[in-house]
C-alpha cells in the first residue's frame with residue numbers, strides 16, 4: 732500500500748489534538764501549562780511530515796522561540812525531553828492516532844532500547 736493510500740487525518744484534527752495534549756502535558760522543558768504551543772519536532776529530523784502527533788512536542792513560547800531561532804541549547808534539551816514525552820503519550824493516548832502504526836512501533840522499539 733502506498734503512503735498516500737494510508738489513512739490520513741485532516742491537519743485541523745491533528746492541530747486540535749496537539750493543542751489539547753500540549754495543554755494537558757505542559758511544556759516538556761518547564762512543565763508550564765499556560766502559553767504552551769505544539770512545536771514542530773519530528774522523531775526523525777531528516778524526515779518531513781507524516782508522523783502525526785509524534786511530529787510535535789509541547790513547548791512554552793520562550794523555548795519554542797529559542798528552538799525556532801536555531802538555539803543549539805534548546806535543540807539539545809528538546810531532543811532529550813522529547814523522548815520522554817513520546818514514551819509518555821504512546822502509553823497515555825493509545826487510542827489516539829499518533830501517526831502511522833509502523834512509525835509508532837519504530838519509536839517504541841527505539842525508546843525501549
Ligand SMILES: [Zn+2]
Nearest residue numbers: 770771795799
Ligand atoms: Zn515552531
